[in-house]
Amino acid sequence: MTSRDAAIGARAAEAIASAKTSHLRHGLRNRLGSIRNAAFFLRRRARPEWLEAEPRLAEFLDLIQAEASAGEVLLAEASAERGAGEPTDFGSAVAAGAATAEQEWTSAEPIAPGPVVAAPFLDVASAVKLVLDAAAALETRSFSVGAAELTVAWPGDGTDPRVEAAHRLLRAWGGRVAIDREAHVVRLALPVPA
Amino acid sequence: MSTRVLLVDDDVGAAVVLSAMLELEGFEVRHVRTLADARAELTAERFDVAALDCDLGGEWGPDLVPFLREHHPEMRVLVLSGQAADADCGDARFDKGRSPDELFDTLRALASRSGA
Numbered sequence: 001m002t003s004r005d006a007a008i009g010a011r012a013a014e015a016i017a018s019a020k021t022s023h024l025r026h027g028l029r030n031r032l033g034s035i036r037n038a039a040f041f042l043r044r045r046a047r048p049e050w051l052e053a054e055p056r057l058a059e060f061l062d063l064i065q066a067e068a069s070a071g072e073v074l075l076a077e078a079s080a081e082r083g084a085g086e087p088t089d090f091g092s093a094v095a096a097g098a099a100t101a102e103q104e105w106t107s108a109e110p111i112a113p114g115p116v117v118a119a120p121f122l123d124v125a126s127a128v129k130l131v132l133d134a135a136a137a138l139e140t141r142s143f144s145v146g147a148a149e150l151t152v153a154w155p156g157d158g159t160d161p162r163v164e165a166a167h168r169l170l171r172a173w174g175g176r177v178a179i180d181r182e183a184h185v186v187r188l189a190l191p192v193p194a
Numbered sequence: 195m196s197t198r199v200l201l202v203d204d205d206v207g208a209a210v211v212l213s214a215m216l217e218l219e220g221f222e223v224r225h226v227r228t229l230a231d232a233r234a235e236l237t238a239e240r241f242d243v244a245a246l247d248c249d250l251g252g253e254w255g256p257d258l259v260p261f262l263r264e265h266h267p268e269m270r271v272l273v274l275s276g277q278a279a280d281a282d283c284g285d286a287r288f289d290k291g292r293s294p295d296e297l298f299d300t301l302r303a304l305a306s307r308s309g310a
Contacts, residue, residue, distance in 0.1 A: 026249055030208045033290045037211045040294050044218055072291035159252045167254075178254065 005100045011126035012100075012133075012165075019165035029075050036068035087193060088121040089113050090148050096121070097128025098143070103136040108144040117148050117190035119173035124190065127166035131177060131188050134160035150188040154179050197305040198240065201225045202232045202255055203247040203274070219298050229258050236262075241269055242308040243301055246284070248275045259283040270304035 001009075043061040051058045091111045098105045117124065128150060132143065135152040137160065143152040159179065163186060167177035175190035199216060203209040204227045213223040224239065226232045228250065244262055246255035255273065262269055273284035285307070288300050 029291065030205050034205075034208045034211045037208075037215050037294060041211065041215050041218060069291070069293075076289070076291055176254075178257070 001100075004096065007122055008097060008100045008125045008129055011122045011169075012129045012162075015126060015130060015165040015169040016161060019161060019168045022168060025075050025078065029072055032068045032071045032075070036065050036072070039064040039068070086120050087116045088119055088124050090115055090117045090124065090190065091145060093117075093121050093124035094128050094145050094150055097125035098132060100125070100129050101132040101136065103132070103141065105132055105136075106142050108142055111145050115148050115192050117173075117175070118193045119170060119175060119190055123169050123173065124175075127169050127175075127177060127188060130162040130166040130169075131186055134162040134166075135186060148190045148192050152186050154181075154184055154186040157181075196220050196222045197242045197301060198222045199224070199301060200232060200235060200239075200241040200244045202229065202244065202250070202258065203227070204250040204253075205247070215294055216298075216301070219294075221298075221301065229253050229255070232258055233261060236266060241266075242305040243270050243272055245272045245274055245288075245301070248273065256283050268308055270308045272300065272304055 039061045043058065043065070046057060046061070091113045094107075095111050098107070131150065131152060135143075135154060138154065138156045140153045140155070143150055145151075163177055163179060166188065170177060170188070170190060173190065175188070177186065177188045179186045197220075199221050201209055201213060201216075201223055203212070203225065206227070209225045209227075213225050216223045224235060224241070226235055232244070244258065246258060248255045259271055262271055270286070271284040273287045274290050275287055286300055286304055288297055
């Protein structure tokens with residue numbers, strides 16, 4: 001295994017861990033948002049006589065909103081967005097990712113160099129590895145490479161955390177990985193810089 | 195006439211509270227959990243704004259945008275996300291961590307641009 005293969009594998013593992021963390025962060029933000037919004041609702045609906053009878057009612061409802069908002073900010077700060085990535089030859093990244101997949105894969109056609117996509121090589125290659133590893137579980141063994149797009153047969157009904165991890169990895173670069181259930185394929189696509 | 199909002203969010207707890215809050219402010223809200231339910235709702239009802247959560251537990255909320263653009267071009271789309279990369283496809287993005295008053299203002303501004 002080359003150092004580049006090891007780096008792709010490590011990036012893929014990191015992407016899965018990141019997806020799990022992201023799930024947790026998303027869930028916590030939703031919970032905090034609900035608490036904050038519920039407090040907002042109660043504060044607006046509280047009758048004046050209730051607030052007069054117990055001044056701490058308004059104070060505590062405001063406190064709940066403020067504390068929940070502060071928690072949301074903490075979670076948001078933990079998910080910084082990325083800057084611009086180095087453009088990558090899509091075909092080369094697909095070939096490198098396929099070479100590190102757990103199962104052997106064949107391309108429907110020879111993988112041609114280019115087009116260039118606006119995402120780092122390591123992210124594209126590890127996303128390809130994740131998608132192919134997920135599809136291997138469904139006993140698919142071939143893929144096709146289009147213009148900045150990888151297509152793999154997806155006969156299963158369910159999702160796979162590796163597909164989601166790949167999607168989260170490429171999303172920051174404007175890319176996407178999605179299971180097309182009507183066409184029974186999973187597509188990995190990236191934008192081509194103008 | 196009140197602004198009609200189609201809220202697509204798989205998180206029922208969050209959606210119930212958000213709907214109550216919006217209704218208190220005078221919006222009419224219909225909540226659905228999946229993209230299939232959203233499409234079904236759109237065939238029967240007219241809405242001014244679609245508010246799409248991104249992570250729908252296996253589905254991606256903004257995937258509804260091409261359908262909306264084709265079949266309901268008059269509707270405006272608000273993507274509920276803190277990540278700019280998630281929301282390039284909508285008319286606006288709203289970070290759910292921002293204040294409810296900002297959400298009301300954003301929805302009203304979108305509704306005023308709706309062709310419905």
